[in-house]
Amino acid sequence: MRVRPRFVIAVGATLVVLAPLAWLQQASLLPGSYSVMDMGVVDTGGAALGHHRHEDGVGRGVDTIVETATDPVVHVELAARKDGDRYTLNGTSPGPEIRVEQGQLVEVRLVNESVPDGATLHWHGVDVPNSADGVAGVTQDAVPVGGSFTYRFLARQVGTFWYHSHQLSHEQVRNGLLGAIVITPPGGVGATDVTALVHIYDGTRTVNGRAGDSPAAVGPGERVRVRVVNTDEGPMPVWVSGSEFRLVAIDGTEVQGPTPVRDVAVLVTAGARADLELVVPPGGARVEMGGSAALVLGAASARTSRPARTLDPLSYGTPADIGFDPAAANRRFDYVIGRRPGFVDGWPGVWWTINGGMFPDVPMFVVAEGDVVRMRIENTSGEVHPMHLHGHHAVVLSHNGVAATGSPWWVDSLDVPDGEMYEVAFRADNPGIWVDHCHNLPHAAEGLMAHLMYEGVTTPYRVGHEAGNTPE
Amino acid sequence: MRTTYRVLAYLIVFLVVVQAAAIAYFIAGLGEWIMGGGVLDAATMESESTFFPGLIGIIIHGMSGTYLIPAVALALLVVAFFAQVPRGVMWAGVLVGLIAVQVALGIAHVPVLALLHGIVALAILVVALIAARAASGAPVGPAARADAVA
CATH class of the missing domain: 2.60.40.420 (Cupredoxins -  blue copper proteins)
Known part of the structure; x- marks a missing residue:
């Protein structure tokens, strides 16, 4: 029987369409388990590559x-x-x-x-x-x-x-x-100390596990420090109804020279913390958590809607010594977040990329103990990303090219909206292997997870379903 | 193969209708929820929990638009290579192209592009209908004539 040319052409055309997709899909499959030491695109930030691969197994194990x-x-x-x-x-x-x-x-x-x-x-x-x-x-x-x-x-x-x-x-x-x-x-802390851990359970925002208004046992004239913790997946605006306040700490670091502000929102990104301090007025005050829950201080008072202005920590407070010179950085990294169609572990989707690579082809940022590191974090992905580096606090140097002029702004969780760019710096003073990921945790599970690798450090642990370890 | 082509083309028509219905359901549910005192911020939106009726609409719209409809369009293109539908490959190719544009517009996060997203949706609907109807007529080409004789 003669094979019809048309049929051959149809089969050829099908292969042209499907074969590249099949190849990309297969190539994206992750092994059952892998070591983060073998994962990612090595990026030394412009420094010479030292010993980090440890094929000989020499190095300090993270467990030590x-x-x-x-x-x-x-x-x-x-x-x-x-x-x-x-x-x-x-x-x-x-x-x-x-x-x-x-x-x-x-x-x-x-x-x-x-x-x-x-x-x-x-x-x-x-x-x-x-x-x-x-x-x-x-x-x-x-x-x-x-x-x-x-x-x-x-x-x-x-x-x-x-x-x-x-x-x-x-x-x-x-x-x-x-x-x-x-x-x-x-x-x-020289004030009544109140924690306000915010978490959304089944669509309901809670403060310390309680929905709606949560009263705090404080009276008028009392100085209160409210420790807001955002444990959710996206940024939450926080503002105060009925009182001025000071933003006294960000991500566990005191702000220098915090001035009183009012009618302004503080954006607390996913994973981040903000400490607000205020003196409870006779009429009471409310710390509004995104408008859907609140910490009530003193007498019941009226809630307000989100102020139009958002406090910019870049120019808040007074400058102070940060303890190192970012201009003397010997490692410079880019962390550019994008998004494009492709496959991650065999699944098609429109996935996040870091410096153009899709998971697991994301950077492995290599540093040595004692380095001064600068990192440019840029977001071109269309969505906001709360970026979290483990084991270190980084100081914000600039935002969209505008240099910081306020108090040293130390972060471990930085809100990076779409179309924006931050430059941060930190000292590599805590040896280990540290993940550096988006704290919108489903995004991390979708591959928005890189890591910082100290030279001379190894890990005996493995990621992957075969190892029973799924950190995202 | 012609029947498969027709079914897949009508399936795209159906899925576009579902997209329109689902996003309208979401908008209506969101509006009602906010008017009833609901407050939406990024953290709430990202919490992946169902906090108002209609939220399922955006989930359906996103999943179907990103995965299902592109997959059906690709299947239609492959079937088109084999089914001798007049201009069948062309219409399937146009659909794949329009849907690629539509997905890009959908995730562009530029609100004004949503206007185009709504218009391209209608274009997909019309082209899918044309493709389906093209596969409804009599077969064409030498093979089809042979079929007709047999």
Whole structure:
């Protein structure tokens, strides 16, 4: 039988259309498990490549980078459970607030009672030793049901932080495996100290687990520090009805010379914290969390809608020494976020890219201890991204080319809207392997996750379903 | 193959209708929710929880528009190579092109481009109808004539 030319042409045309797609799909498949040491496009930021590959297995394992101080002062046991869709710690969500004084050695033992996929705890904003960072597959294995893991770190910083699981975090954090950790200076902060951990459960915004208005037991004339923690996936505007206030800390670092402001919103991005201080007026005040929940201070007062203005930390407060010279940076990185159609682990979609590469072809930012690092974070992806670097605080140098003129603006979670660009700098002073990702956690699961790799550091842990570690 | 072509083309017509209905449901649900005291900010929007009736509309619109309709259009193009539909490959190619433009407009995050997104939707609907009707008539080409004789 003669094969019709038309049929041959049709088969050829089909191959022309489908073969490249099939090839791209197959090429995107991730191995069952992999080490982050082998993952990504090595970027040395303009410095010579040192020893980072460790094919010979030489190097400091992340599990050996531990807190050297001994004799824990604060010991906490947290039991993680899954009840239906909800995750709890010691039976509650949010989990118990951990409150310690600066200088105390903290020891937290996580016991997984019934989280089937395993769990970890990440100390968001606390620059802990790498072994205590809690990223499944990078700094530890996810803790299986019946297992436990002990985190030890010295409370060097002062400020508002939070903890959450970094195993299947896009699901476990959304459904409650989180809590606040507050480190106070010895003697307190000179004000009534109120934590306002904000989380959306099933579409309802809550403050410390309570929907709507949450009253705080404070009276008129009382000075109050409100520690706002945004544990959700996107930026939340916070403003104060009925009073002026000062933005006294961002991401656990005190703002220098914070001036009183009013009728202005503070944008608290996903994962970020903002400490607001105010003196409760006789008529009361409200700290509005995006307008759908509030912390009520003193007498009941009227709610207001979001002020038109948003406070810009770039020019707020007074300048101060940051302790290093960003002009002397010896590593310069770009973190450019884009978006295009393609495949990630076999799934078609319109996925995020970092410096043009789709996961896992995202950068591995290589540094050495002692480096001064500058990073340009640019977003061309169409959506806002709250960018979170583990283990370090970076200082904002400029925003869309405008240099910072206010208080040193130290961040661990930076809101980078579409079409905008920030330049930040930090000292590489905390050796380890640190993920640097979008804290809209589903975005991280979609591949918006790179990592910072110190030369001479290795990890024995592996990411992937075969290893049981899914940090996103 | 002609029947498959026709069914796939009508499926695109149907899915475009679903897109219009779903996004209207979302807008109506959002409006009602806000008028009833609901407050929407980025954190709430990204929380991936259903907080008002109609939210499912945007999910359907996004999933169907990004994945399902492009997949059906690709299938239509492949079927077109085999089905001897008058200008069948051309219409399928035009649909693939229009849908690629439509997806790009949909994720462009430039509000004014949404105007074009609405117009291109109607173009997809019309072209899919033309393609479906082209596959409804008598077969053409030598093979079709042979079929007709047999």
